[in-house]
Amino acid sequence: MITKSRISFIYQNMPTFLTQVIAILSFLLAGTQIAWAIDTSLLFVGEDLSVLTIASRRAEPIEQAPAVAQVITKEDLERNGVRTLGEALSMLPGFYMSSREWGTQPYLRGVSNSILFLYDSVPLTSDNTKTVNPLDEELSLGPIERIEVIRGPGSVLWGPGAFAGIVNIVPKRGRDVDGMELNLRGGTPNHEADFNINWGKNAGLWEAFLSISATRLKPRQDKYNVVRIKGDDSIPVPPSERYGHSGVDDSEYVEAILNFSWQDWLHISGRWSDTERNYVLLGEPETNFSWAGKRESPFRFVRLEMERPMDRSDLRLNAYYNELDYKEEEIDLSRNTKSRVSYGEILYDRELWDTKGLFTIGASYRYNRITDAIIDNRNYLPDYVNPDNIFFTPHDPEEEDFNTSLWSVFGQVRHHWNYLDAWLSLRLDDHSKYHQTISHNMGISWFPRPSWYLKLLYGTAYRTPYNQELVGRKDLDPEQIQNLSMNFTWHPSPSFSFSSTIFWNEIRHHIGEEFYGAFSKPGSQDIYGGEFDISWQVSRSLRFWGNATFLSQDGDKKAYKLYMLPMSLPLDGTKEPIVGDSWETPFDTGPENLFNVGLLWGPLDRLDFSARLQYADSMTSYYKQGEISYSTTSQWLLDTTITARNVLFQNLDIQLALKNVFNKHYKVPGTYSPIEAAPFEAYLGLKWRY
Numbered sequence: 149m150i151t152k153s154r155i156s157f158i159y160q161n162m163p164t165f166l167t168q169v170i171a172i173l174s175f176l177l178a179g180t181q182i183a184w185a186i187d188t189s190l191l192f193v194g195e196d197l198s199v200l201t202i203a204s205r206r207a208e209p210i211e212q213a214p215a216v217a218q219v220i221t222k223e224d225l226e227r228n229g230v231r232t233l234g235e236a237l238s239m240l241p242g243f244y245m246s247s248r249e250w251g252t253q254p255y256l257r258g259v260s261n262s263i264l265f266l267y268d269s270v271p272l273t274s275d276n277t278k279t280v281n282p283l284d285e286e287l288s289l290g291p292i293e294r295i296e297v298i299r300g301p302g303s304v305l306w307g308p309g310a311f312a313g314i315v316n317i318v319p320k321r322g323r324d325v326d327g328m329e330l331n332l333r334g335g336t337p338n339h340e341a342d343f344n345i346n347w348g349k350n351a352g353l354w355e356a357f358l359s360i361s362a363t364r365l366k367p368r369q370d371k372y373n374v375v376r377i378k379g380d381d382s383i384p385v386p387p388s389e390r391y392g393h394s395g396v397d398d399s400e401y402v403e404a405i406l407n408f409s410w411q412d413w414l415h416i417s418g419r420w421s422d423t424e425r426n427y428v429l430l431g432e433p434e435t436n437f438s439w440a441g442k443r444e445s446p447f448r449f450v451r452l453e454m455e456r457p458m459d460r461s462d463l464r465l466n467a468y469y470n471e472l473d474y475k476e477e478e479i480d481l482s483r484n485t486k487s488r489v490s491y492g493e494i495l496y497d498r499e500l501w502d503t504k505g506l507f508t509i510g511a512s513y514r515y516n517r518i519t520d521a522i523i524d525n526r527n528y529l530p531d532y533v534n535p536d537n538i539f540f541t542p543h544d545p546e547e548e549d550f551n552t553s554l555w556s557v558f559g560q561v562r563h564h565w566n567y568l569d570a571w572l573s574l575r576l577d578d579h580s581k582y583h584q585t586i587s588h589n590m591g592i593s594w595f596p597r598p599s600w601y602l603k604l605l606y607g608t609a610y611r612t613p614y615n616q617e618l619v620g621r622k623d624l625d626p627e628q629i630q631n632l633s634m635n636f637t638w639h640p641s642p643s644f645s646f647s648s649t650i651f652w653n654e655i656r657h658h659i660g661e662e663f664y665g666a667f668s669k670p671g672s673q674d675i676y677g678g679e680f681d682i683s684w685q686v687s688r689s690l691r692f693w694g695n696a697t698f699l700s701q702d703g704d705k706k707a708y709k710l711y712m713l714p715m716s717l718p719l720d721g722t723k724e725p726i727v728g729d730s731w732e733t734p735f736d737t738g739p740e741n742l743f744n745v746g747l748l749w750g751p752l753d754r755l756d757f758s759a760r761l762q763y764a765d766s767m768t769s770y771y772k773q774g775e776i777s778y779s780t781t782s783q784w785l786l787d788t789t790i791t792a793r794n795v796l797f798q799n800l801d802i803q804l805a806l807k808n809v810f811n812k813h814y815k816v817p818g819t820y821s822p823i824e825a826a827p828f829e830a831y832l833g834l835k836w837r838y
């Protein structure tokens with residue numbers, strides 16, 4: 149329930165200066181004369197009139213969205229030769245993508261694994277682990293129409309998980325293709341082979357879209373020397389059988405997308421994917437051991453959305469069911485966790501105050517059934533591969549099934565004055581495993597001139613605890629973030645735009661997760677930062693763009709604990725874990741300084757050239773349970789792309805994309821030790837439209 153004491157608690161924890169700012173703005177709001185109103189009917193007519201849907205669950209222009217938002221279009225992806233979602237996001241301010249052996253680890257505004265990824269508004273992330281993110285070849289960009297991005301908390305409308313930001317991948321619809329598209333790409337030195345075919349049909353009353361994609365690529369490192377650990381009778385195999393020479397197979401990814409719409413009131417969509425990523429893990433820095441790893445994360449969902457417009461109002465029903473079968477292997481150990489999520493929500497919108505306002509209210513229910521959840525994974529494999537170990541083998545992970553449920557009620561009110569928009573959103577979450585939470589989002593947007601506007605936003609978000617924390621326990625404190633952002637955007641002409649954002653993240657009860665099963669105790673962090681973004685269309689054929697991110701942080705060190713379950717259980721049957729090992733490391737914000745500078749040049753009508761120079765500051769990683777630290781060098785990387793359109797015959801495009809043009813050799817953080825980053829890569833692509 150939303151009680152007076154809970155509201156008082158929220159208010160007392162609000163920064164003093166924020167309270168003063170809101171008081172001043174409230175006074176200004178009261179004295180503002182209503183001269184005209186925006187046409188809020190734009191929020192009720194579907195996605196064709198705008199490009200952003202995740203800020204208020206309705207299509208709207210970015211400048212009117214109650215968030216710090218950006219959109220990456222399919223043209224942006226194609227002209228820059230972007231291969232993966234991670235590469236696309238790395239072009240935006242605030243984002244850093246760290247390449248690991250098992251995939252890409254995302255950072256947003258200094259917080260790792262903190263983004264809610266959506267595909268057609270269906271979450272792609274998992275309650276099993278924070279490190280399953282669709283940033284690499286498991287998600288094809290061929291069927292993508294645009295990528296919507298919000299920097300800042302979004303729990304009010306999207307629930308737990310929308311922690312530091314939201315990324316929504318919007319697939320194409322029948323109207324976007326209305327025919328066929330064929331995309332082929334090959335690359336070296338990873339021998340990538342990529343295939344994508346799209347079909348779309350727009351028949352007026354109905355439209356449909358189908359896409360099939362497949363990718364195969366060779367791992368960056370494919371040779372290893374530790375082939376086996378476990379033997380009979382729970383003792384390690386002798387060194388003669390433990391070591392050898394072997395290699396991992398190529399990684400393979402398959403994906404299918406389908407959506408269907410009828411008369412703009414019924415929308416059915418689905419996604420099916422099967423992924424197998426093979427890689428090699430390096431042992432601790434002072435050793436030369438390496439071994440095979442594999443991740444499989446097949447993901448499936450089906451979604452139904454129905455909408456009924458009424459007089460100045462709108463009623464929507466949204467429901468989905470998704471499955472994730474996550475399997476992970478390391479040497480001769482494996483674990484397989486399954487997640488089944490059922491979700492339903494109802495949303496009601498209504499125009500108020502003669503179309504000057506919009507009121508949204510909704511309720512939702514989410515049920516998650518998890519099978520074989522890992523609740524005890526005490527294995528730190530470098531301790532077992534050493535030839536001196538002749539007695540101990542890794543433990544089989546402790547597994548348990550459990551279910552969680554989440555009831556939510558949320559609402560948002562927006563109002564427009566002469567040169568001012570204001571909004572207030574609230575959400576109550578009642579989770580079966582942690583305390584009730586109230587998240588909120590409030591802000592104003594001031595636009596005294598058409599050429600610039602100023603947004604001030606304050607919001608909170610929560611994140612659900614994960615497997616090891618949930619089993620046998622209730623009434624936990626979820627991870628919490630409070631964010632204050634001020635965004636200024638200036639576009640004096642259609643050819644020039646500038647945007648700057650300063651923000652503060654206050655993070656509480658944050659729990660870090662190590663790849664090998666360690667969790668930190670809840671800690672606190674304060675992260676301050678600034679983001680800058682500029683675009684300048686110098687001429688019809690030449691455009692420059694750039695952005696920068698600066699961060700600083702202050703807070704607790706991360707006190708990690710490697711948990712294990714006791715041999716005997718308390719009388720009440722709960723499984724309170726005990727601590728096997730513990731250590732401390734500083735909070736990992738990733739690089740504190742990031743830059744992107746690029747240009748797009750079209751010297752001929754059928755020829756495009758793009759270049760991007762990116763910089764990432766050094767970052768420190770810790771290994772051997774905090775005993776060893778390694779600082780990376782600063783990275784300067786150059787990517788270029790050349791695209792020739794209508795080559796040989798109509799609607800055939802050829803593209804050459806070069807990554808890390810100067811073949812810079814540098815290391816990035818790995819799981820147990822630093823690893824070599826990607827070298828020079830070249831990709832040749834063909835696109836044909838019919």
